Amino acid sequence: MDNTFKAHPDLSEYFETSDGEKFYKEDLAKNHVRTFALKDAAIKTVLRPEETEEKLTAAEIIALVTEMDLDTATKHLDTENLLPKPRKSVVESLTARITELQN
Structure with missing residues (x-):
């Protein structure tokens, strides 16, 4: 689970470098890659998951x-x-079910 979107409800996307650092602007992520000369220069764009129209x-x-x-x-x-x-109540019920299924 990604807590970044939970911590920042207005955030629609962020950029994550190969070392796991997260940035709100792509240019800051690129600067980080250059500054630390990361071997893997890949920057992953992470989009907020779409909310379903019909919420149970x-x-x-x-x-x-x-x-x-x-x-x-x-x-x-x-x-x-x-x-x-x-x-x-939902979190508790789902957590209990997951625990039950894992045992």
Whole structure:
């Protein structure tokens, strides 16, 4: 999960260098690569994931949790954690389901 978008709700994209540093402007990322003479000069553009138009209510998600497989539960948890204010009940239910499936 990417906490950068969670920490910066208005951010639509950022640029990540091969050493893991994140920049809000591409030219700053390029300068970082040059300054530190990174062997891998690749700069990855990371876009904010698109939000789905139809957002499920907390009750709807919790009702579906028991039927979710590990991948589905993980995707829902990642999506929930990207929200400016993740719903505690949803996070707890999904976390419990993921733990259950991993054991």
